[in-house]
Amino acid sequence: MNASYSRTLRLDLRADVLIIGGGLAGTWAAVAAAREGSRVILVDKGYCGTSGVTATAGPGHWWVAPEGREAAIDKRLGTAYGLADRASMARALDTTWRSLPGISDYYSFPRDEQGVVQYRGLRGPEYLRGMRRLVLDSGVTILDHCPALELLRDDQGAISGARGWRRQAGGDWQIRAGAVVIASGGCAFLSHLLGSHSNTGDGYLMAAEAGAELSGMEFSNYYGIAAAGTSMSRSMVYTFGDYFDAADRPLPISQGPGFTDDLARALLQGPVYCRLNRVPQDIRARLPSVQPNLMLPFDRHGIDPYRQRFAVTLHAEGTIRGVGGLRVMGDACQTSVPGLFAAGDAASREAIAGATSGGGAQNSAWALSSGQWAGTGAARLARQRAQSQGRLYGLSLANKPYSTNPRPRLDSAALIRQIQAEVHPLDKNLFRNGAQLERSLQALDSVWDAVRHGTFSDDNPLRARETVAMAATARWCYRAAEQRRESRGMHQRSDLPGHDPHFEAHLRVGGLDQPWSRRDPLPQPSLKPLPESVPS
Amino acid sequence: MIELIYSDLCNGCNQCVTVCPTNVLSAGTDGVPVIGEQSACQTCFMCELYCAQDALYVDPDCEQPRQLNPRLIRNSGLLGQYRRDSGWDEWANDPRHANEHWRMDGIFALARAGK
Numbered sequence: 322m323n324a325s326y327s328r329t330l331r332l333d334l335r336a337d338v339l340i341i342g343g344g345l346a347g348t349w350a351a352v353a354a355a356r357e358g359s360r361v362i363l364v365d366k367g368y369c370g371t372s373g374v375t376a377t378a379g380p381g382h383w384w385v386a387p388e389g390r391e392a393a394i395d396k397r398l399g400t401a402y403g404l405a406d407r408a409s410m411a412r413a414l415d416t417t418w419r420s421l422p423g424i425s426d427y428y429s430f431p432r433d434e435q436g437v438v439q440y441r442g443l444r445g446p447e448y449l450r451g452m453r454r455l456v457l458d459s460g461v462t463i464l465d466h467c468p469a470l471e472l473l474r475d476d477q478g479a480i481s482g483a484r485g486w487r488r489q490a491g492g493d494w495q496i497r498a499g500a501v502v503i504a505s506g507g508c509a510f511l512s513h514l515l516g517s518h519s520n521t522g523d524g525y526l527m528a529a530e531a532g533a534e535l536s537g538m539e540f541s542n543y544y545g546i547a548a549a550g551t552s553m554s555r556s557m558v559y560t561f562g563d564y565f566d567a568a569d570r571p572l573p574i575s576q577g578p579g580f581t582d583d584l585a586r587a588l589l590q591g592p593v594y595c596r597l598n599r600v601p602q603d604i605r606a607r608l609p610s611v612q613p614n615l616m617l618p619f620d621r622h623g624i625d626p627y628r629q630r631f632a633v634t635l636h637a638e639g640t641i642r643g644v645g646g647l648r649v650m651g652d653a654c655q656t657s658v659p660g661l662f663a664a665g666d667a668a669s670r671e672a673i674a675g676a677t678s679g680g681g682a683q684n685s686a687w688a689l690s691s692g693q694w695a696g697t698g699a700a701r702l703a704r705q706r707a708q709s710q711g712r713l714y715g716l717s718l719a720n721k722p723y724s725t726n727p728r729p730r731l732d733s734a735a736l737i738r739q740i741q742a743e744v745h746p747l748d749k750n751l752f753r754n755g756a757q758l759e760r761s762l763q764a765l766d767s768v769w770d771a772v773r774h775g776t777f778s779d780d781n782p783l784r785a786r787e788t789v790a791m792a793a794t795a796r797w798c799y800r801a802a803e804q805r806r807e808s809r810g811m812h813q814r815s816d817l818p819g820h821d822p823h824f825e826a827h828l829r830v831g832g833l834d835q836p837w838s839r840r841d842p843l844p845q846p847s848l849k850p851l852p853e854s855v856p857s
Numbered sequence: 858m859i860e861l862i863y864s865d866l867c868n869g870c871n872q873c874v875t876v877c878p879t880n881v882l883s884a885g886t887d888g889v890p891v892i893g894e895q896s897a898c899q900t901c902f903m904c905e906l907y908c909a910q911d912a913l914y915v916d917p918d919c920e921q922p923r924q925l926n927p928r929l930i931r932n933s934g935l936l937g938q939y940r941r942d943s944g945w946d947e948w949a950n951d952p953r954h955a956n957e958h959w960r961m962d963g964i965f966a967l968a969r970a971g972k
Contacts, residue, residue, distance in 0.1 A: 323880065323894075367878030371903040376878075379958050431956045439959035446906055446943065447956070466880060488880055513919045518899035519878050552900040552919040557961055560968035576969065599971060604964055610957040611964065613942035614902055618917035621935055 323488050326782045330492025336362040336462075337703040338696065339483060339498035341469045341524060343369025344376065345685065346665020347504030348452035349420070349692030350699070354502070355459035357700035362496055363461055364485060366468035366505075366783065367519050369453050373506050374641055374666075375685070376449040377516030378555065379612055382417050383679070383686035384441035390414050397683070401675020402810045403825050403843060404537070409672035413683075416690035427451035441682075444613075445516075467494055468783045471717035472501065472527045472661070475709035480531060480660035484715060486782055497713065499703025500660050502695045503528055503647060507640035507666030508794045510744050511737060513552045514545060514636040521787040522640075522794035524667040526833075528647050529793065530716040533656045534831045536669040538645035538794075539801035539812045542750045543678045544581050545642065549592075549632035551618040558608070558615060558626075561599045565630060567592050585635060585747040594630040637745045642678050643811070644670045645798065648829055653698020654691050660702065662695040664688065671827065676810025718789065718833055723773045731775035733788045739768050740788075744795050754816040758803040765796045773834065797830045804828055804838045858898040859915050860925050863936075864889040866912035873904040873913060895922060902939050909946050911937030 338354040340347050343365035351363045365372050385393045394410045421440045422430075428451040430438050456463060469485040473495070482497040505524030509517040525535060547554040564574040564587070572593065574583040587593045600608075605627060608615055619626045640646055647656050647663040649672075654662050665688035674683055722728065743761040744750055769792050777785035805828055807821035808814050826842045859881055869888035881898045885891040900919035905911075914930050916923045930936070940946065944954035 367880065368876045371876045371901070371907075372878040377901045377903065379961070381961065429956070431959055433959055442958050442961055444943070444956060444958045446903065465875065489874075513900070516878075516899065516901050518897070550920050551917045553917065557964060560965060561971070599968075601967070604967070607957060607960065609942040610944075610954055611960050612958070613939055617902060617939060620938065621917050 323781055324491035326486045326493060326779065332487060332492065332494040334362060334494070334496045335708070336360050336496055336498045338500050338502065338699045339364070339496050340502045340504055340696070341483060341527075342373070342504035342506060342665070342667065343453070343463065344373025344449070344504065344506055344665065345380070345452070345688040346667070346692035347502070348449070348456050349689050350502045350504050350664050350696035351456045351461045352452075352459050353693035353696030354700040355461050357697055357704070359700040359703055361459075361461040362464065362498070363456060364464045364467045364469055364483075364494075364496070366466070366523070368465045369456070369463050370449045371446070372519045373449075374514070374516040374520060375688070376445045377614070378445045378681070379442060380445060380448065380685035381442040381682045382421065382689065383414060383682045384417060384421070385414050387418070397673070397679065398675075400677040400810065402677070402820070403675065404671050404810075404827060405673055405675035413673050413686050413690040416693060417686040420689055420693065424451060424455060427455045464494065466490075468786075469523070469527065470782055470786055471715045472531050473497075473713040473715055474531065475713060476711050477709070478659065479706070479709075480658060481709050481713055483527070488783060497708070499706050499708050500662065500699035502699050503656075503661065503663045503667045504665050504692060504695070505667050507643065507646060508791060509637055509639035509641050510741055510791050510795065512637040512639070512745060513547070513554075514638055514641065515552045515554045517638075517641060520641055520666070522790040523786060524663070525647060525797070526786065526790035526793050527716070528656055528658065528661060528663065529831055529833055530718055531658045531661060532831070533658045533661060534648040534829045535645060535797055536648035536827050536829050537671040537801075538640070538797045538830050539805045539828060540676055540678070540810060541640045541643035541645045541798045542753070542811060543638040543642040544585065544635040544747070544751055545638055546584065546633055547636055548618050549634040553615065553618045554636050555612055555615050557612065558597060558600060559595065561597055562595045563599065564633075565594045565596070566590070567594070569594075569630070581635065582751070584633070585751050588635060589748055592632050595626075595633045596628075596630045597626045598628065600627060635747065637750065639744070640794070640798070641666050642680070642684065644674050644676070644678060645801070646670065649691070649695075652694060653701070654695035655698060660706075662699045664691040664695040676812065678811055718773075719785075722776075728774060728776040731771065731777050733777065733784050736768055736771065736788050737791065740765065740791050740795050744798065753802055753812070753814045755803065755806070755814065756816070758799050762796065762799050762803060765792065765799065768792050769796060793833055796836055800836055800838055801828045801830050804840070858895055858900055858919060858922055859892055859904060859913065860923060861914040861927050861930060862890060862892065863912045863927070863931065866910050868910050872907050876907045877904050905937075905939050906943060906945065908940070911940065
């Protein structure tokens with residue numbers, strides 16, 4: 322339950338590095354910054370250890386032995402469609418390979434039947450519980466239930482901390498820091514994707530208020546299967562699924578690259594049911610110790626998924642399993658704003674995934690790697706920088722309302738439903754066309770106008786910020802999708818199938834009241850011809 | 858969504874209040890946590906996992922609250938299922954609940970081969 326937000330009960334702290342977000346990327350960032358000798362504070366809007374999409378899942382990592390890396394990279398370059406680079410992929414693979422064995426004191430890596438230690442896949446709850454302990458043992462201060470509400474900059478224009486709310490303790494907090502890492506996750510617009518309800522794009526909003534650019538936001542239309550009405554978006558078992566319509570007629574939905582599109586088309590026609598009778602008996606018995614949460618919905622609703630059919634759905638994954646996020650540059654995941662770094666799903670993953678979601682394994686490797694790169698970079702910058710002692714300026718848009726006249730009181734829940742009505746439906750976001758994107762952008766512009774002309778109630782300042790963040794994020798996603806007038810990777814437009822050489826480029830977006838976009842052509846033409854786009 | 862807190866099982870540690878990532882629960886005046894903003898629950902089951910007393914129950918319906926019979930749920934053996942299957946706390950050294958997450962790769966391969 323929420324405690325009051327008041328600027329009179331301030332917790333005032335100083336750090337070299339402030340990390341915003343305590344999921345996979347944030348915890349790795351904190352560990353890396355502390356390793357550099359920095360004083361580090363990590364704030365999480367929820368609880369570092371359970372917040373975010375890793376803690377509730379079972380992340381595999383992009384885990385490839387040195388001898389296999391060239392082939393692994395070549396394979397991924399094939400689906401990146403020109404927008405990833407070999408060097409970043411090699412660096413992420415190397416960082417992941419070197420990092421995981423180092424946390425053996427904090428995560429009990431199991432051995433397989435041959436006695437070989439299994440590093441690649443970890444259980445989410447135990448992984449993040451272990452990372453929390455590692456972060457604390459590294460000397461980092463963790464502030465749970467302390468959502469950041471705005472970034473602060475100094476007289477020189479560099480980011481110098483943040484301010485937020487102590488939603489359980491009451492009052493607000495301000496942390497003055499030499500550098501800030503945004504590790505607040507992606508945004509799935511409160512779909513029921515497991516663990517995603519803390520990932521509402523807050524970091525994108527805060528960074529954009531500071532002038533940061535985003536990139537790859539058009540690649541934000543990944544969907545994942547779950548039993549209808551549940552959050553259990555763990556997909557492994559569905560590889561054995563058979564699918565049926567309401568009349569129990571088999572549907573032509575099979576595993577492989579076309580799975581999501583086939584399922585989505587069927588769902589647009591009516592309910593789709595699944596049966597898991599092809600799961601072998603020995604695996605059924607083992608599933609609770611492989612994925613302990615997988616069977617909870619079935620067991621608790623009295624469904625035998627191996628015999629009975631059950632309805633399935635697709636949950637939008639937005640920029641979580643999608644690619645887009647804050648544009649990061651150089652070896653340290655620096656954003657386009659001085660003093661501000663980004664990591665994990667908060668950062669664009671184009672460097673290793675390009676135009677196609679890399680899936681969970683690449684995501685985890687990216688969070689682990691970019692987290693450490695950003696944490697190290699932030700620590701080194703903070704060391705060079707004389708910490709500003711002067712006045713700090715809050716950057717929240719809420720400080721700059723459209724008008725100071727009495728403003729209408731806003732209903733967050735209604736605004737969120739309006740945003741979801743544009744970004745969740747399969748026929749608007751997965752299957753894209755220019756006319757629909759224009760209509761959605763108009764609807765989202767209206768939401769934005771309402772947000773800027775109205776005022777939110779004061780009892781939950783976080784929900785107000787989340788609503789604004791989702792409105793802004795939706796507009797960036799669709800603006801980029803509208804501007805990329807071709808089909809590439811996961812961004813497929815029925816009005817513009819196939820690649821256009823003009824879009825051998827990254828699309829940058831940004832701005833809040835005046836959103837903008839820019840096409841940055843790739844530095845060099847690709848040496849190899851690009852593979853044909855996969856038809857949707 | 859989170860539906861039930863069994864006050865006679867709860868030891869008042871308030872760990873669930875701390876670990877809930879969406880701040881659904883709060884410390885009650887009698888020591889037993891209370892469900893505050895139920896609609897903010899994301900049905901992630903983390904509170905159950907961290908409750909060593911198995912005093913909480915999350916219904917898998919993530920869209921709307923359900924009317925449940927607390928006695929029936931209690932007798933169903935479902936309380937503590939997630940924590941036990943995860944091999945936490947007193948289940949840590951029980952070989953029946955060892956971490957076999959690494960088998961995922963093999964299971965995927967088997968599914969593909971079965972096509």
